[in-house]
Amino acid sequence: MTENAVFKAARVANAKVTAWLPDHAVIVENGRISEVVSQSSIADGITDSHAVHELGDVSLLPGLIEAHAHMHTAAGPDPVYTQQSAFNDSKEFFIMRAVDHIRTTLLSGVTTMRDLGGPTDVVFPVRDAVRAGVIPGPRLQLAGAPITTTAGHCWFFGSEADTAEEVVRAIRAQVKLGADLIKIMSTGGMFTPTANPRSAQYPVETLRAAVVEAERLNVQIVSHCLAADGVRNCVEAGIHTLIHARWHDSDFSKGLAYDPDVAQMAADKGIWADPTTGHIMVGDVRIKAGDVPARVPHWAVSATTVPEEQHDAVLRDMRERGVRFVTGLDMGMTHGEFDMSAANAWSFVDLLGFSNWEALAASTIDTAESLRLASETGAIKAGLSADLMAVSGDPSNDIKDLFDCTDVVIEGRLVKRDGRALV
Amino acid sequence: MNLAAYKIWGDAGSIRNARKRARRSGDPVSRIMPPLQASRNSHKTGSRALTSCRNTARCSPSAFRKRPFRSTRLRVPLESARTAETFRRPTGEIQTTFSPSFVQHKNAGPQPGDHNLPESAIFKASRIANSDNDGWLNDHAVVVDTGGRVEAVIPSSTLGDTSGKKTYDLGDVSLLPGLIEAHSHVHVSPDLDGFANITTETDDRMVMRAVGAVRKALLSGVTTMRDIGSRNEVIFPVRDAIESGVIPGPRLQLAGTPITTTAGHCWMFGTEADTLEDVVRVVRQQVKLGANVIKIMASGGNFTPTSNPRMTQYPAETLRAAVVEAERLGIYVVAHSHATDGIRNCIDAGIHQIIHCRWLSSDPTVAMDYDPEGAARLAGDGTWVDPTIGLSVLGAEARAAGAPQRRLHWGVSAARPSPEQTIEVLKDMRDKGVRYTTGLDMGMAYADYDKSAYNAISFVESLGYTPWEAIAASTSVTAEALRVNGTVGSLRSGMIADMMSVAGDPSEDIRALASSTDVVKGGVPVKLEGRALV
Structure with missing residues (x-):
């Protein structure tokens, strides 16, 4: 049901949630993460098959x-x-x-x-x-x-x-x-x-x-x-x-x-x-x-x-x-x-x-x-459900930035974008 | 507080609570819960105390049970929230059942303390509808008092000292009464699965749908x-929850129902009553449960394959x-009727409002049987009509975008009135003096809960209203039909501060009404600059 999508962000948490990957993109297919790549490595033609969401200067974390x-x-x-x-x-x-x-x-x-x-x-x-x-x-x-x-x-x-x-x-x-x-x-x-x-x-x-x-x-x-x-x-x-x-x-x-x-x-x-x-x-x-x-x-x-x-x-x-x-x-x-x-x-x-x-x-x-869900969610890595959240600041500097949620993706579906609820 | 005014739904509520208490009377909770010693607003001073008590003999159960229900989300003292409104019906003085609720839905951030009682507030906008809803007041401001009511609508330049009032500068928007x-039918899914859902889903599921529907609206x-038609088990708890x-x-x-x-x-969501005695009993039952209006089906309808939209269901x-x-x-009756014979029965019976009013012939090979004399009687009697024409515009737009046609009811499939025919008749009725309410029939296919603006859009585009006439229809005129025009429907001193704004100018282009930017209920913003606060 969900469309294939690309979520680009200035900071993307790595697969172990220990550091940022700068200017990376999460590629989502059929509701699951298929790849996490540098934005520069994405071909222009991807817009034919994927909806591309430029989340901008945000920190993208696992949901x-x-x-x-x-x-x-x-x-x-x-x-x-x-x-x-x-x-x-x-x-x-x-x-x-x-x-x-x-x-x-x-x-x-x-x-x-x-x-x-x-x-x-x-x-x-x-x-x-x-x-x-x-x-x-x-x-x-x-x-x-x-x-x-x-x-x-x-x-x-x-x-x-x-x-x-x-x-x-x-x-x-x-x-x-x-x-x-x-x-x-x-x-x-x-x-x-x-x-x-x-x-x-x-x-x-x-x-x-x-x-x-x-x-x-x-x-x-x-x-x-x-x-x-x-x-x-x-x-x-x-x-x-x-x-x-x-x-x-x-x-x-x-x-x-x-x-x-x-x-x-x-x-x-x-x-x-x-x-x-x-x-x-x-x-x-x-x-x-x-x-x-x-x-x-x-x-x-x-x-x-x-x-x-x-x-x-x-x-x-x-x-x-x-x-x-x-x-x-x-x-x-x-x-x-x-x-x-x-x-x-x-x-x-x-x-x-x-x-x-x-x-x-x-x-x-x-x-x-x-919760015994490690093979389903909890990290941004290939194979897991595309459950993502973005915050506007950098919570690795100030943990309270985690309150400023701007975007939410669940199972590949965008439910909040730029602070606005879509559901 | 005017208890008499509070009576109708208040009593029904107490009955429900009494039943709940009765169910729980075997429960130990009322005997063992400690008494709650606090005044309603003592949390303002931090003096509320939950006094624990291990000695059950000293803990009066009545002290616990009688404590008034209060939501932390209510932004005003309970007394004002529960004050019901009084108004005068055309036929004499009757108390209304309509209660304003000043609901602030709390959206706590990480910082504490965001649960104060409401301040008086000022809403500034470049265009504010005048109290007759027929022109703009430019660069005005709505001043709202702490009770959530409009104190004044005055030019922004004359505001003077605004300290102590929260000021919202809404900017270049058109501010209208809500x-x-x-x-509406809030328990239905507004899609082609509506019938399947209504016949298979549980009440619980419908309650969950309704929560989303009322938020969207x-x-x-x-x-x-x-x-005007949802299961009792669904809709009365939903209203209680909104008011709480x-x-x-x-x-x-x-x-x-x-x-x-x-x-x-x-x-499938109605109460079946076949005889006159049954109908009277059901009217009483609905009032007991908390109905403010009675809906009766004077003819069959397109949604129900076991009914015949061309035929009456009840004698006059x-x-x-x-x-x-x-x-x-103390309440009024609206009747669904597609059939000319049903409309005639409604006229003879003195029904207050007719829903749809489509003048279908009882002969299945003849589309319509419009009776201009009947229309003149509707006008003469002051019977309101809800033409549900916005639904037709939405359906046409959806089909133009590729959505499938709703399956035609067997009763109308042989000879269906063309849209033009329907419009012509509705225009003629209006010319004869029949007044229209803005009812979309929300919950039917394509009539989603955020599409109320299509009432006004269709009135302009199909029925030849001017934009201001359509805006008034969507606000003060329908408020009059609902008998709540003493409290809502226009922005003037003393009215409840229910407002909505749109970015464009709907008096130029009525379609601007479809995208709201700000919504204020009872003086409390629930949406600002397109962002929901609830």
Whole structure:
């Protein structure tokens, strides 16, 4: 369906996303990248067979990969509204929000988005509509309803399962409905007043059963964990990605209970982490500016609030031990607006000590690898899907330039050109 | 706040919410959620607090449930957003069901703090339509107050001190009231697959189509849109979502499902009612769900192969009962009719507006059976007609560009009125004094949701309107037909600041109306210099 095309740009990211290729062009055929060449080597006659797009003085990158979204929830600076609407809104509202949100995300340069939890009667029909071309959106990888305990974290859009047998059955049910991966809540979370983020929701045996079942059905399994006990259970069970990876002590009066040995084990097992630092950083900047309501901590952590710097120090240590990070914003939560995926890379540079190129690679090729999509997307090289985004500045100099998305191409189709949406 | 004015859709909304609450009454959420202690605008001062409470006995569920719904995307205090409008109908004082919603769809960038309440604003343009929509005010400015209403339209040179007001200099554009589209079906795909889609797709899929459709319409400059036939399950939630700031879209006036006979025109998204009693009951049901207008199918239609466009679907008595019931409940009735006999029934019944009005003969071998006396009665009764002639222009242009012909309905294939015949009749009706609304029939093949300007284009090119007459038809005149001319349709003090601008001068070339550069809804720009902000 897509026409063959050439996208010329002053700076094109190389195949490993480590440096620019100056004045290069990406040649796209049948929606896939066929060649990346110097502009000077392109024959004039190519205009007969290809549409040539001169993107100009922009930085052309692989489309961003957002590893953590909740497409149905209302992001914004107001935690009350976000939480209340997630509890109370109708399915139709969730669908309409989701349609609007994924379009916004696509137009911000994200061409692949992983949804880590939403109502099954919302996220699966939305993905079907994107695939059918009815609505615009990024390539979607879906967890469906997250698996949680009764009254556990995100129970109001989750699949409640308390025993190992129930968890296994819940995994099978999500796969049957069309889940591409499984999300399981190994601890409570800040979004759910009836859950305790300092405590484990499942014993390691249950998580292990979940991992075995997910692997049997050839889907990934990722787990939300805010407590040291939960992280330990996940790592021992062999969960594939730790979401948040926060190490709260189970004792209300204590801060973190970071265990470097567990972190080392995670690194050795090749377990990924999604630190979700982007939306926290955005929130901090806004709150510091005095313009939005301050955060109100969950009851379980309000007695001993851990400064964000402590979490960042732990995350940096985890990274030094070899744990690799994916760029998941936690879109849909407070301060996790759907056009803010670039905040992932921003926070990786500013908080976690990534170089700009490391952060750009994390946002693209690394996260593609973690999502098992490395042979499909995440880099500008021959054979991959033509998923591209351009920004007007040079994010290898200033990572915040990643917010200034001018052009977006998904599967060879131009959906945003020179800042104007085409869909 | 005028609760009586808010009544009709407000009550329907409460009923829906009550049902939702009832469904959830078994849920533990209302018992265990903490009370939310915050005033509506306390986030301005940063004092909002989500007070956690582990003691469920102390957490009043009603405190949680009664908290007013508020979107972070609303740019004005809830009180103003929910204030409904009052206007006077020709037949006496009736409250409207039309509520302005000042929706700002948030498009957050990396920098914080872009969610302030609206400032008063000034929109400067080199040409602004005067309040009668029949001439330009050159180098004027529309001053908008914090409630999203027009405070004044004055020469830019007399603005004086503009500090404290956000000023948008729109430049060399023609600034008009936002267009009013009188006829859409937002859940349909505007292509030749429309029928296949409508008969096979789920409500969910239609909701998703509708989200794209209302966005497209808004960004093309349509700020008020009347949908006269979409599934109830689709269209009422869409309006709720627009009014709550969840998605961007025009102000919607809705019929919900059209009323039709079993297997009758648009049965696949209509409510079937065959007897007079059934029709009255369905009118009531639609009002309960939140309809502001009733659509009834007085004849069959081309979209529906199991109906006959040349024949009536209801006797005049049944249509009359629908009119009486609708008027009793404070709303009005529009009727689809292609057939001369259907039009006659509508006239006898006192239907408020006739859609299409094509005067097809009941004899399949005779194309038309135009009745000039009937047309004179329409004019005398003040019955509006939506000629849906823009759709014909779009169809002709699409076919000239190589698009396939829509398959002819069996009922009209033997003797089809020529386009010239149709135009001649519509011109004669206008000469007799019948007034036309700008309804495109959006959602039918080729009538995409950003094509509302083709109403005015066709009025000029086919029906002999002057450009200013066509601009007025698309704005203040259709606002009058929709009974919202007290709030929208012209730019003068007190009106809601719904505006659209185009680069050229549509009073010279009406086709300039087709490419909007800026769109403002309720004083808040949703498109500037061709770029969508939502």
